[in-house]
Amino acid sequence: MKRLVVAAFSLWVAMGFTVASAEEWPTKTIRLVVPYAPGGYTDAVARITANYLEKALGQTVIVDNRAGGGGIVGTDLIAKLPGDGYSLCVCSVGAISISPVAQGVQYDPLKDFKPISIVSTIPQTVIVNPSLPIKSIQDLVSYAKDHPGQLNFGSSGAGGLMYFSVALFQARTGTKMTHVPFKGGSPATAAVVSGEVNLAFTNMTDALPQMEANTVRALAVTSTQRSEFAPQLPTIAETVLPGYSAESWNGILAPASTPDAIIDKLSGVFKKMAADPDVQKSMAIAGASTVFTTPAEYRSRIAQELEQWRSLLKEIADKKT
Amino acid sequence: MMSVFGLLGHGFAVAATPTNLFFCLVGAVCGTLIGVLPGLGPVATISLLLPATFALDPTAAIIMLSGIYYGAQYGGSTTAILVNIPGESTSVVTAIDGYKMAQQGRAGEALAIAAIGSFIAGCFGTVVIALLGPPLALMTQRFASPDYFSLMVLGLVSAVVLANGSVFRAISMIFLGLLLGMVGMDINTGEARMTFGFVELSDGIDFVALVMGLFGVAEVISNLEDVSVRIVNHTRVGSIWPSFRVLKGAWGAVMRGTLLGTVFGILPGGGATMASFSAYALEKRIAKDPSRFGKGAIEGVAGPESANNAAAQTSFVPLLTMGIPTSATMALMVGALTLHGIAPGPMIISRQPDLFWGLIASMFLGNVMLVIINLPMIGIWVRLLAVPYRVLYLIICVVCAIGVYSVNNSSFDVYLTIGFTLLGYVLRKLHAEPAPLLMGFVLGPMVEENFRRSLITSHGDPMIFLQRPISFALLLLSVALLISMVMPSISRRREEVFQE
Amino acid sequence: MKPITRFGNIDFLSGLLLAAIAIIALCYIRTLTVGTVLEMGPGYFPLGLALVLLGLGLCLLVKGLFVDAPPVGEFHLRPLFFILLSFAAFGLLIERAGIMVAILAQVAVAHFASRETTVLQSVLTGIGCAVVSAVVFVLILQIPVSILP
Numbered sequence: 001m002k003r004l005v006v007a008a009f010s011l012w013v014a015m016g017f018t019v020a021s022a023e024e025w026p027t028k029t030i031r032l033v034v035p036y037a038p039g040g041y042t043d044a045v046a047r048i049t050a051n052y053l054e055k056a057l058g059q060t061v062i063v064d065n066r067a068g069g070g071g072i073v074g075t076d077l078i079a080k081l082p083g084d085g086y087s088l089c090v091c092s093v094g095a096i097s098i099s100p101v102a103q104g105v106q107y108d109p110l111k112d113f114k115p116i117s118i119v120s121t122i123p124q125t126v127i128v129n130p131s132l133p134i135k136s137i138q139d140l141v142s143y144a145k146d147h148p149g150q151l152n153f154g155s156s157g158a159g160g161l162m163y164f165s166v167a168l169f170q171a172r173t174g175t176k177m178t179h180v181p182f183k184g185g186s187p188a189t190a191a192v193v194s195g196e197v198n199l200a201f202t203n204m205t206d207a208l209p210q211m212e213a214n215t216v217r218a219l220a221v222t223s224t225q226r227s228e229f230a231p232q233l234p235t236i237a238e239t240v241l242p243g244y245s246a247e248s249w250n251g252i253l254a255p256a257s258t259p260d261a262i263i264d265k266l267s268g269v270f271k272k273m274a275a276d277p278d279v280q281k282s283m284a285i286a287g288a289s290t291v292f293t294t295p296a297e298y299r300s301r302i303a304q305e306l307e308q309w310r311s312l313l314k315e316i317a318d319k320k321t
Numbered sequence: 322m323m324s325v326f327g328l329l330g331h332g333f334a335v336a337a338t339p340t341n342l343f344f345c346l347v348g349a350v351c352g353t354l355i356g357v358l359p360g361l362g363p364v365a366t367i368s369l370l371l372p373a374t375f376a377l378d379p380t381a382a383i384i385m386l387s388g389i390y391y392g393a394q395y396g397g398s399t400t401a402i403l404v405n406i407p408g409e410s411t412s413v414v415t416a417i418d419g420y421k422m423a424q425q426g427r428a429g430e431a432l433a434i435a436a437i438g439s440f441i442a443g444c445f446g447t448v449v450i451a452l453l454g455p456p457l458a459l460m461t462q463r464f465a466s467p468d469y470f471s472l473m474v475l476g477l478v479s480a481v482v483l484a485n486g487s488v489f490r491a492i493s494m495i496f497l498g499l500l501l502g503m504v505g506m507d508i509n510t511g512e513a514r515m516t517f518g519f520v521e522l523s524d525g526i527d528f529v530a531l532v533m534g535l536f537g538v539a540e541v542i543s544n545l546e547d548v549s550v551r552i553v554n555h556t557r558v559g560s561i562w563p564s565f566r567v568l569k570g571a572w573g574a575v576m577r578g579t580l581l582g583t584v585f586g587i588l589p590g591g592g593a594t595m596a597s598f599s600a601y602a603l604e605k606r607i608a609k610d611p612s613r614f615g616k617g618a619i620e621g622v623a624g625p626e627s628a629n630n631a632a633a634q635t636s637f638v639p640l641l642t643m644g645i646p647t648s649a650t651m652a653l654m655v656g657a658l659t660l661h662g663i664a665p666g667p668m669i670i671s672r673q674p675d676l677f678w679g680l681i682a683s684m685f686l687g688n689v690m691l692v693i694i695n696l697p698m699i700g701i702w703v704r705l706l707a708v709p710y711r712v713l714y715l716i717i718c719v720v721c722a723i724g725v726y727s728v729n730n731s732s733f734d735v736y737l738t739i740g741f742t743l744l745g746y747v748l749r750k751l752h753a754e755p756a757p758l759l760m761g762f763v764l765g766p767m768v769e770e771n772f773r774r775s776l777i778t779s780h781g782d783p784m785i786f787l788q789r790p791i792s793f794a795l796l797l798l799s800v801a802l803l804i805s806m807v808m809p810s811i812s813r814r815r816e817e818v819f820q821e
Numbered sequence: 822m823k824p825i826t827r828f829g830n831i832d833f834l835s836g837l838l839l840a841a842i843a844i845i846a847l848c849y850i851r852t853l854t855v856g857t858v859l860e861m862g863p864g865y866f867p868l869g870l871a872l873v874l875l876g877l878g879l880c881l882l883v884k885g886l887f888v889d890a891p892p893v894g895e896f897h898l899r900p901l902f903f904i905l906l907s908f909a910a911f912g913l914l915i916e917r918a919g920i921m922v923a924i925l926a927q928v929a930v931a932h933f934a935s936r937e938t939t940v941l942q943s944v945l946t947g948i949g950c951a952v953v954s955a956v957v958f959v960l961i962l963q964i965p966v967s968i969l970p
Contacts (some may be wrong), residue, residue, distance in 0.1 A: 358957075361962065366962075369962060369963060489877075489880075489881070490835065490881070492877065493835070493839055493874070493877040493878070493881065496870060496873050496874045496877060497839060497842065497874060499870050500842070500843070500846055500867065500870045500871060500874055503866060503867040503870060507863035509861075509863065510854075510862070510863050512853065512854075512863045514849075514850070514853060514863055514864070514867060515846060515849045515850065515867065517849065538904060538908070541900075541904060542897075542900045542901050542904050542934075545897075545900035545904070545934055545935050546897035546899075546900050709942075710937075711935055711937040711938045711939070711942065712942055712943075712946050714931070714934075714935065715928050715931055715932070715938075715943060715946045715947070715950070716946060716950060718904065718907055718908070718927060718928075718931050719911075719924050719927060719928065719950040719954065721908075722907075722908055722911040722912075722923075722924075722927060723920075723924075723954055723958055726911075726912075726915055726964070726966075727958060727962070727964045730964060730965055730966070732912040732913070732915060732916055735908055735909075735911060735912035735915070736908075736909070736912050738908055739905050739908045739909060739912075742904070742905060742908070743901075743905065746901060747838065749894070750893050750894035750895075750896060751831045751834055751835045751838065751893060751894075752831050752891065752894075753831075753835055765870075769866045772866075773861050773865075773866075776858065776859070776861070780859075781858060781859035781860075783858070
């Protein structure tokens with residue numbers, strides 16, 4: 001009984017506090033948690049976003065890098081913070097849509113967060129070492145079928161999109177390649193250049209400079225539509241696997257207890273941000289497309305992705321037994 | 322080839338514009354300062370200052386951010402020498418003999434040698450980037466996982482040399498370090514290992530928390546319990562300028578450290594740290610009287626400090642020529658370039674000659690500035706030791722606590738430091754040395770990663786380590802080094818047995 | 822000839838410490854998949870290392886029992902206790918009460934670690950450290966903590 005009273009009281013206090021603050025929010029510095037190391041791609045997106053939010057909201061926005069565990073540490077932190085609108089997370093597909101089904105984490109991506117908007121997306125590029133006799137994505141499928149287990153693909157480690165997009169590709173095409181994990185996407189890309197691994201599904205940002213220098217051969221992109229940065233590359237969906245989609249995104253999430261008034265206000269800001277030419281330009285430099293989604297669209301996308309990876313894992317596990 | 326000098330001349334024209342000179346200076350000063358503060362490293366500082374560079378021209382921005390990085394190598398040795406707190410992982414070995422020198426009242430000498438060695442190494446490293454950058458980068462492309470594994474094995478073997486006591490005990494400490502290095506998420510499966518249920522440990526034990534505990538705070542405690550070992554403030558502070566004799570003694574070490582650092586810097590993964598550890602091991606190995614090491618040998622400061630600075634310069638090679646970052650700091654540079662609209666990659670030299678050659682020229686100028694800034698500062702640092710220890714130790718504790726906290730902004734790391742202080746204190750009482758432990762800790766994850774990856778790419782064939790020439794040569798060298806270390810102790814034991 | 826310090830010597834106790842750490846590690850490694858050389862699981866490497874460490878520890882322990890070794894150093898609990906406690910105080914207070922309170926508390930606790938400290942000097946040091954740190958770390962370097970509660 002005593003515990004119930006305490007809980008009710010603290011809820012009342014919390015509600016009173018948030019209602020009062022939601023009207024004039026924001027009145028103090030906003031913290032944008034980035035669950036990845038500074039200098040990475042998500043960090044770049046976060047800094048562009050922070051820059052815009054500062055101008056749009058008239059409050060200081062600080063970027064707080066809480067790297068660790070492939071994004072799990074920082075995402076977990078945000079899940080536990082009070083939802084007062086002053087702590088937001090620039091999350092990414094790995095920690096939100098993949099890790100919860102692949103590794104087991106302490107947060108529930110749908111229950112512990114309120115999605116606000118995806119701000120940018122970036123396709124992956126299928127790159128191979130140019131010494132291989134593989135010139136197109138169709139070649140890759142037939143070569144992998146003829147040489148089961150012989151092709152090595154690099155990834156950013158278990159629980160990352162670089163591994164899961166290949167796993168999905170293998171399951172749908174019925175091919176089998178050997179997984180070679182690296183500590184991050186950039187060393188995996190470097191390994192394709194040096195020939196230590198044969199191929200990787202790597203971020204467009206990492207792939208573009210190497211493609212220009214012809215140190216790797218690009219075959220296709222993993223998104224449903226061709227990329228504006230390399231329009232000559234076909235999608236996997238239009239060539240070998242209709243319906244195939246694996247795209248990296250960065251989006252803003254808030255702790256689940258954040259009042260809807262603040263979410264709505266932020267959603268409006270992000271809608272304007274997606275149309276801002278300066279933001280689009282900065283995002284393009286980082287290799288990303290600027291995107292806006294409503295909170296509802298965002299939520300259903302996360303649910304859909306969770307389902308896609310969950311069923312893939314089940315499929316792989318079933319095959320093994 | 323003439324073009325290299327022509328281009329370098331162009332680079333100097335770029336770097337010597339008042340704006341670029343100014344930002345080079347800002348970077349160098351910031352770098353020195355954060356290098357001196359333990360904990361907060363170049364990664365944190367660069368990410369902090371990154372937004373401030375948005376308004377700048379990309380060349381000026383990169384010049385400043387690079388200055389922070391190599392400037393930090395100058396500052397990192399200061400606290401290592403003065404109070405036994407290595408500011409960066411690269412100055413851990415500097416603390417071994419540097420701190421002893423400070424206790425003997427030779428802090429000025431140690432700091433001066435560190436600055437001069439860093440300067441020579443920094444300039445040499447820059448020359449190497451300018452003349453040999455692209456071919457060297459191609460060379461690193463030949464290094465694959467098995468070669469890295471063998472390189473790490475060589476590193477572990479040379480860690481035995483770091484210790485002053487018995488070989489057997491040193492090996493035990495290395496294995497303890499290796500085991501501590503295993504804590505965290507397994508990259509192949511994403512499973513948490515030995516994290517005791519703490520999410521904070523999923524990326525492993527924080528290096529700064531470990532170093533502060535084992536070295537800095539444990540040292541404070543043993544200084545407090547015994548007045549007689551606390552020499553720092555009771556003896557003369559010592560002349561700041563090293564005598565000609567000392568300079569002559571350190572000269573060879575500076576040269577060898579520079580060469581080692583230049584090579585290691587180009588290789589990915591802990592390049593600068595490996596460089597400083599190996600330079601120390603090399604100096605001790607070739608010294609006529611290895612027993613001087615650990616008791617204030619000037620070569621033990623000169624070698625590693627030169628090596629880490631040379632490595633700091635040449636670690637730009639893979640980034641600038643191939644677009645491949647080899648460390649967290651270099652990854653940050655990629656981020657900085659990207660945010661400034663430059664895609665770092667193999668094309669950067671031909672597309673952005675101003676940036677490439679300007680940056681190289683600025684490294685020369687930055688090193689000159691750094692030595693000019695650092696030499697007079699030595700006087701100030703040394704005077705700091707005149708503060709009574711009853712006040713100094715309070716300051717050291719506060720600096721350590723904030724330093725540890727600021728790395729990940731996490732109280733958890735502060736609590737970790739408490740645990741490692743206790744461990745460090747116990748190890749001290751057991752006459753066990755923490756330096757080999759630290760080497761095991763740093764190399765452990767890389768040993769495992771490369772070993773597993775080698776066996777995956779070779780489809781399970783362990784012969785891959787002997788079939789690759791680079792790997793084979795490195796393993797052979799490791800075995801030879803191990804035998805040369807064990808032999809004397811075996812023959813000594815034989816003598817002892819004989820005498821009995 | 823010195824008397825053999827059988828249980829208090831450094832070899833015996835180092836061996837004991839290493840073996841104990843190895844056993845604790847083994848308890849936590851138990852649940853991990855070990856795998857084979859061909860397909861190494863997450864437990865493969867840690868298990869190997871922990872077993873080697875256990876072996877090394879036991880060797881040292883046995884050596885300590887039979888061969889003479891220097892005795893273990895004397896433990897001074899006063900500085901150990903108060904310095905560790907001062908870090909705990911800092912860790913507990915930094916996020917709850919801000920940097921200045923955390924530092925003042927740390928210095929206050931650490932003050933008792935030494936008998937040579939004087940209250941006046943420690944108070945001044947504490948205030949100095951708190952002010953300088955607040956300016957350097959929070960205002961200039963902007964680490965995300967508050968200055969005051």
